[in-house]
Amino acid sequence: MAVFRIRHLTRYRYQEPVTVCHNLAHLIPRDTPRHTWTQIDLDITPDAPRSMRNDYFGNRMTVFGIDEPHRELQVVSRCMVDLAPPLMSSLFPTGPWESVGKMLSGRPQGELLAACEFRFRSPQINWNSDIYNWTMQSFTPSRPLADAVLDLSSRIYKEFKFVSGSTNISTRVDEVFQRRTGVCQDFAHLAIACFRSVGLAARYVSGYLVTAPPPGQQRLIGADASHAWVSVYVPEYGWMDIDPTNHVWPLERHITVAWGRDFSDVSPLRGVILGGGKHEVTVGVDVIPLDGDDDTNAPVVPLN
Numbered sequence: 001m002a003v004f005r006i007r008h009l010t011r012y013r014y015q016e017p018v019t020v021c022h023n024l025a026h027l028i029p030r031d032t033p034r035h036t037w038t039q040i041d042l043d044i045t046p047d048a049p050r051s052m053r054n055d056y057f058g059n060r061m062t063v064f065g066i067d068e069p070h071r072e073l074q075v076v077s078r079c080m081v082d083l084a085p086p087l088m089s090s091l092f093p094t095g096p097w098e099s100v101g102k103m104l105s106g107r108p109q110g111e112l113l114a115a116c117e118f119r120f121r122s123p124q125i126n127w128n129s130d131i132y133n134w135t136m137q138s139f140t141p142s143r144p145l146a147d148a149v150l151d152l153s154s155r156i157y158k159e160f161k162f163v164s165g166s167t168n169i170s171t172r173v174d175e176v177f178q179r180r181t182g183v184c185q186d187f188a189h190l191a192i193a194c195f196r197s198v199g200l201a202a203r204y205v206s207g208y209l210v211t212a213p214p215p216g217q218q219r220l221i222g223a224d225a226s227h228a229w230v231s232v233y234v235p236e237y238g239w240m241d242i243d244p245t246n247h248v249w250p251l252e253r254h255i256t257v258a259w260g261r262d263f264s265d266v267s268p269l270r271g272v273i274l275g276g277g278k279h280e281v282t283v284g285v286d287v288i289p290l291d292g293d294d295d296t297n298a299p300v301v302p303l304n
Contacts, residue, residue, distance in 0.1 A: 001084055004255070006208060007286045008077040008226070010269050015277035017069040023271030026258040027077035028052075028060040029207065035255055039080040046070050059258035059266060075269055080290075083210075086251035094145035094234050101199030103235055115201040115233040122261035124173075125204075127193040131177055135194040145200075149232055149242055152194055156187050157247035169263060184245040185263050188228040191244045192262065201233035203259050205241065206266045210253040210287050225285050226268055229254065255287070 008027055029037050042062060044050065050064035066073070094100075108116055121127075138152040163181045173193045176186040188204055195202035209227040229243040229250055241250040258266035 001082055003290045004081045004083060004210060005286075005288045005290055006077070006079050006081060006255070007284075007288075008268065009282070009284045010075045011282040012073040012279050013282075014071050014073075014275070014279045016275055017071055018066075018073070018276040019069050019274045020065070020067055021070075021073065021271055021273040022065040023063070023075075023269060024267075025062040025064070025075060025077075025269045026055075026059055026206065026266050027062065027075075027268055029079060029081055029255055029257050030059060030259075032256055033084075034086065035081050035083045037079050037081050039078075041078045043074075043076040043078075045072070045074040055258075055265075057258070057260050057265065059260070069275075081255055083255065094147075094237070094240075096142045097139055097145040097148050097198070097200070098142065100145055100233075100235060104201055104233075105199055111238075112235060118201040118203045118233065118261060119196055119199065121196070123264045124262040125189055125193050125196065126173055127197045128174055131174065131190075131193055132197040134177070135197050138194075139198050145232070145234060146240065149195070149240065152191065153242045153244040153247050156191060156244040160187060160190075162187075162245065169267075184228045187244045188230050189262060191230045191242070195230070195232055203231045203233075203239070204262045204266065205229050205231055205250075205256055205259045206263070206268070207257040208255045208285065208287050209243075209246075210255065210289070226283070227254070228263070231259065 006029075027042065028040055029035065031037070042050070044064055046066055046068060048064040048066045050062050052060060052062050055061045103112060104116055104119060135152065138155065139148045159180060160176075161181045162183060164183060166179075166181045167176065167183060167186050169185070171182070171186060173189050176182040176190050182190070192202040192204060206226060206228050227245075229241060229245070231239040231241050234240050241254070243250050243254065260266045
């Protein structure tokens, strides 16, 4: 068991006073079979009353509002997370991908029915014939689902370039596909669009990536920042995670905060304001190992 301290700061500075703001934050990690949070502290400046509840997808959500003029809003989330060793290997026994699509498009019940809401277009995920045709290069006839998912992740990792600041939260999937550049959010959205285009259920996962490479080794993209990856539904197994930005199975170094249809469901902080004019935003994330038994220097390398 490894213990990590996570600090996530978001600061808005406004050109003009904001008179009223109402906000929704997804900053508290979910409890999963792999990790649980043991402490949580949320500092909001100016001080604001807040309430916590679960959203539609079961994510922990904090709602708060400020009804006094202010030129700066700062939200700092601090939590401790216990992270257990992976419960599964990277070998996923899955049947042909077409059979999964047929099960989801038939008359699903139970977990299958719940997964179906992640099969369709959503506010930030759409696709066209070019994306579908590109996807089908990985989803060849009768190919095992896990193999097809892994192959598509590999192609995103090899064919697309991570360029910080090259996109924003409103960049469309087709733009990312055409430009072949983006950040982790874009690559997660693209992968989900590909999976949904062939009838599969896929959801967007937000969280943190823990990494501290050995001397001379390249640091994983997404370290010390919010990160995003993808889950694909596999009948009789559950949700299978894949990180196309780094082309790894998220088994050891990924801490899940929330999941939804796309980024718009799980934004770390969003809201509405009156006033403010132009603004600048600063975001900083620290993920610090506290357990001496944690092999922080163990290399995490892309899948072949």
